[in-house]
Amino acid sequence: MRMVDVITKKRNGKELSEEEIQFFIEGYTKETIPDYQVSALLMAIYFTGMTAEETARLTKAMVDSGETIDLSQVKGHKVDKHSTGGVGDKTTFIVGPLVASVGVPVAKMSGRGLGHTGGTLDKLESIEGFTIEMTKEKFIENVNTHKLAVAGQTGNLAPADKKLYSLRDVTATVDSIPLIAGSIMSKKLASGADSIVLDVKTGSGAFMKTLSESEELANEMVSIGKNLGRNTVAVISDMNQPLGFEVGNANEVKEAAEVLQGKKVTDLRNLSLELASHMTVLAEVFESYEQAYSTLEENLDNGKAFEAFRTFVQAQGGNIDMIDDLSKLPTSKHHIDVKAEQDGFVTEIDAESIGIAAMYLGAGRATKEDQINHGVGITLRKKIGDSVKAGETLVIIHSDSDQPKDSINKVLASYKIESSPVEAKKLIYKVIK
Amino acid sequence: MRMVDVITKKRNGKELSEEEIQFFIEGYTKETIPDYQVSALLMAIYFTGMTAEETARLTKAMVDSGETIDLSQVKGHKVDKHSTGGVGDKTTFIVGPLVASVGVPVAKMSGRGLGHTGGTLDKLESIEGFTIEMTKEKFIENVNTHKLAVAGQTGNLAPADKKLYSLRDVTATVDSIPLIAGSIMSKKLASGADSIVLDVKTGSGAFMKTLSESEELANEMVSIGKNLGRNTVAVISDMNQPLGFEVGNANEVKEAAEVLQGKKVTDLRNLSLELASHMTVLAEVFESYEQAYSTLEENLDNGKAFEAFRTFVQAQGGNIDMIDDLSKLPTSKHHIDVKAEQDGFVTEIDAESIGIAAMYLGAGRATKEDQINHGVGITLRKKIGDSVKAGETLVIIHSDSDQPKDSINKVLASYKIESSPVEAKKLIYKVIK
Numbered sequence: 001m002r003m004v005d006v007i008t009k010k011r012n013g014k015e016l017s018e019e020e021i022q023f024f025i026e027g028y029t030k031e032t033i034p035d036y037q038v039s040a041l042l043m044a045i046y047f048t049g050m051t052a053e054e055t056a057r058l059t060k061a062m063v064d065s066g067e068t069i070d071l072s073q074v075k076g077h078k079v080d081k082h083s084t085g086g087v088g089d090k091t092t093f094i095v096g097p098l099v100a101s102v103g104v105p106v107a108k109m110s111g112r113g114l115g116h117t118g119g120t121l122d123k124l125e126s127i128e129g130f131t132i133e134m135t136k137e138k139f140i141e142n143v144n145t146h147k148l149a150v151a152g153q154t155g156n157l158a159p160a161d162k163k164l165y166s167l168r169d170v171t172a173t174v175d176s177i178p179l180i181a182g183s184i185m186s187k188k189l190a191s192g193a194d195s196i197v198l199d200v201k202t203g204s205g206a207f208m209k210t211l212s213e214s215e216e217l218a219n220e221m222v223s224i225g226k227n228l229g230r231n232t233v234a235v236i237s238d239m240n241q242p243l244g245f246e247v248g249n250a251n252e253v254k255e256a257a258e259v260l261q262g263k264k265v266t267d268l269r270n271l272s273l274e275l276a277s278h279m280t281v282l283a284e285v286f287e288s289y290e291q292a293y294s295t296l297e298e299n300l301d302n303g304k305a306f307e308a309f310r311t312f313v314q315a316q317g318g319n320i321d322m323i324d325d326l327s328k329l330p331t332s333k334h335h336i337d338v339k340a341e342q343d344g345f346v347t348e349i350d351a352e353s354i355g356i357a358a359m360y361l362g363a364g365r366a367t368k369e370d371q372i373n374h375g376v377g378i379t380l381r382k383k384i385g386d387s388v389k390a391g392e393t394l395v396i397i398h399s400d401s402d403q404p405k406d407s408i409n410k411v412l413a414s415y416k417i418e419s420s421p422v423e424a425k426k427l428i429y430k431v432i433k
Numbered sequence: 434m435r436m437v438d439v440i441t442k443k444r445n446g447k448e449l450s451e452e453e454i455q456f457f458i459e460g461y462t463k464e465t466i467p468d469y470q471v472s473a474l475l476m477a478i479y480f481t482g483m484t485a486e487e488t489a490r491l492t493k494a495m496v497d498s499g500e501t502i503d504l505s506q507v508k509g510h511k512v513d514k515h516s517t518g519g520v521g522d523k524t525t526f527i528v529g530p531l532v533a534s535v536g537v538p539v540a541k542m543s544g545r546g547l548g549h550t551g552g553t554l555d556k557l558e559s560i561e562g563f564t565i566e567m568t569k570e571k572f573i574e575n576v577n578t579h580k581l582a583v584a585g586q587t588g589n590l591a592p593a594d595k596k597l598y599s600l601r602d603v604t605a606t607v608d609s610i611p612l613i614a615g616s617i618m619s620k621k622l623a624s625g626a627d628s629i630v631l632d633v634k635t636g637s638g639a640f641m642k643t644l645s646e647s648e649e650l651a652n653e654m655v656s657i658g659k660n661l662g663r664n665t666v667a668v669i670s671d672m673n674q675p676l677g678f679e680v681g682n683a684n685e686v687k688e689a690a691e692v693l694q695g696k697k698v699t700d701l702r703n704l705s706l707e708l709a710s711h712m713t714v715l716a717e718v719f720e721s722y723e724q725a726y727s728t729l730e731e732n733l734d735n736g737k738a739f740e741a742f743r744t745f746v747q748a749q750g751g752n753i754d755m756i757d758d759l760s761k762l763p764t765s766k767h768h769i770d771v772k773a774e775q776d777g778f779v780t781e782i783d784a785e786s787i788g789i790a791a792m793y794l795g796a797g798r799a800t801k802e803d804q805i806n807h808g809v810g811i812t813l814r815k816k817i818g819d820s821v822k823a824g825e826t827l828v829i830i831h832s833d834s835d836q837p838k839d840s841i842n843k844v845l846a847s848y849k850i851e852s853s854p855v856e857a858k859k860l861i862y863k864v865i866k
């Protein structure tokens with residue numbers, strides 16, 4: 001087989017066979033096929049797309065290119081959740097304990113990575129003493145005992161995806177739905193879950209800006225999951241503004257803990273319940289979504305979910321005092337009110353700009369070497385639809401500098417205030433099974 | 434400027450500016466831009482195309498990437514001719530002397546390269562003693578004195594084109610009209626002619642199989658020439674069967690010499706007159722095409738064109754006896770008649786297969802290291818439209834082996850003989866100015 005023939009076939013809009021896709025992924029991983037042929041193929045895929053079968057073959061080949069995590073020692077049906085990424089998204093901290101509270105095991109592998117705020121691991125490390133360092137045996141034991149554990153990603157999972165992602169980044173081939181779907185799903189599948197719930201964000205703060213793109217991506221991922229024998233459900237949720245009110249690290253943990261204690265942070269609570277409901281139905285703990293939803297809601301209100309969270313934090317060495325008294329979580333030196341300059345209604349909040357403002361404060365990493373500052377962040381006081389008077393606080397900036405000018409400007413620019421209110425956005429646009 | 438942004442822009446179907454194209458070509462030539470970004474851009478160009486201005490910018494940048502040949506010491510208006518390549522195409526040997534016979538200087542740079550038969554240089558080397566080795570001064574002097582000289586290509590012409598061509602070959606990005614047009618024109622423009630006549634072949638034996646593709650390529654090249662200040666005319670001519678009757682090296686020189694002596698090899702003579710007429714009109718030797726055509730026709734019939742050929746061969750050290758007695762040109766050991774197996778009319782001759790059959794005999798090079806055998810080749814006795822009886826000779830194979838089985842089979846398979854004749858193909862489909 002010659003790579004140039006594989007490229008030609010794809011360029012001509014034909015479907016690549018399992019052998020052809022394996023040939024390309026294996027060759028690329030082993031470096032017998034050069035970057036320049038792969039980038040030409042990626043651009044051809046950008047233009048001609050891939051069928052559902054092809055995308056599944058690509059995903060499988062990427063999974064097969066490296067190690068996979070063996071969770072067979074974990075008892076019960078393991079469900080993983082993945083979000084395509086948004087600002088203020090701390091659902092993992094709620095969904096994990098919530099699902100654990102009804103006995104569904106969550107064995108979560110998570111990363112740090114770059115971003116406006118830290119990754120799941122960084123955020124959890126806001127809690128003094130919390131560690132993700134443990135042996136594989138301890139990890140499995142924790143999941144079996146407490147139904148929830150979070151570890152740093154180990155092993156060489158889907159190395160072909162890593163190589164392809166770096167190449168796509170510099171060859172303008174990131175924005176291809178089959179390639180995005182394959183990339184996400186290859187990592188999820190290598191992580192060993194039995195079923196997967198995907199939270200596909202849509203809107204100005206999401207990677208996918210329009211509902212139709214988000215739907216396309218969701219369909220593609222669900223189709224890959226099914227093709228490769230995993231039950232997969234995708235929820236398309238709104239990311240036209242940050243989720244909840246807190247953006248940062250410690251403050252996001254705090255907000256999640258409050259929701260776990262029954263606090264009604266509407267969008268965050270409802271989305272968490274939605275995701276957890278699908279997860280527990282897939283795990284066959286409940287027969288219907290409605291049954292799942294109402295039981296899970298109870299567990300938020302009766303303290304069971306919060307208790308699961310406490311147990312989990314303790315099991316991983318976290319200082320439980322910080323959870324029992326959330327005011328003990330790290331915070332910043334200064335808290336600066338950013339005030340509205342005019343009367344009106346909030347009609348837009350550019351989530352990405354809020355994220356960047358938080359990164360300026362030190363909440364996220366621009367380069368791998370950057371250190372996370374757990375105490376800094378942003379608290380929104382007004383969200384889309386709220387009325388506001390000139391001089392009222394829009395946002396509180398938690399900063400270690402007393403004049404975080406760049407963040408203030410970024411926050412102010414992200415708010416659009418108009419004389420008439422807009423219709424509230426939906427939280428959940430669609431569920432794709 | 435970042436290459437990824439240039440790729441994104443092209444991928445999105447936008448026009449690249451002069452600066453962007455220069456950036457990419459310069460960076461690629463100097464190896465500051467890697468192959469994998471260039472191949473992604475090439476694939477994006479394959480899908481989104483280029484405007485006429487962009488293609489001209491690309492061509493100019495490729496010319497500027499290396500040296501250009503300075504023909505300013507050559508007196509008069511220099512016209513070059515380029516063919517996109519076909520089987521049996523020996524028009525260069527006729528057109529050069531013909532144009533020289535009316536005082537138009539032809540300073541021809543030519544290559545060897547790979548192919549079914551040799552390149553222009555290889556074919557000329559069929560003549561004992563003929564050499565293309567001469568100083569630049571001698572070359573210019575020969576052109577000024579005899580109006581015709583042929584030299585091997587020297588200097589680093591359009592190195593960006595060479596690099597791009599190698600990359601296109603392995604990334605399935607050869608078949609892009611703007612890239613093909615830019616590649617051909619960059620080499621022609623670097624060779625220093627004032628005007629250019631292009632012979633764009635169309636049909637089964639040509640790179641462009643359909644008239645519409647050939648027209649597209651011709652239009653693109655004429656537009657590049659004009660954009661960059663050179664008068665350019667393209668003639669679209671038939672390549673559904675070999676041109677003339679001879680395919681090889683020495684036998685092609687022989688056939689050309691016969692046409693120069695007035696022999697009526699219809700397609701070869703008429704195409705040569707067509708191309709030479711446009712060249713001499715561009716050189717402003719004649720006011721009209723008709724005037725040019727009739728004078729040039731006279732010069733074929735009155736011996737002037739042949740005399741120009743003799744002078745040229747002598748000036749470059751060729752044994753003139755071989756030209757005055759063409760039977761002295763090299764020939765092969767065996768001459769094998771390939772006979773028709775049925776009665777009927779020749780309706781197709783696959784030119785490419787005839788070319789491959791000649792290559793099998795040793796007339797061309799499959800790899801750079803191969804040696805040309807000047808005496809071998811193929812003589813067609815029947816062309817499209819001819820009636821044929823079973824047992825009549827279709828083709829004579831000139832071979833050093835007495836059983837050139839592969840060539841015989843290839844030749845037989847290339848002929849289609851049917852019970853009813855087909856309409857004769859046009860020789861000249863279109864002239865684009």
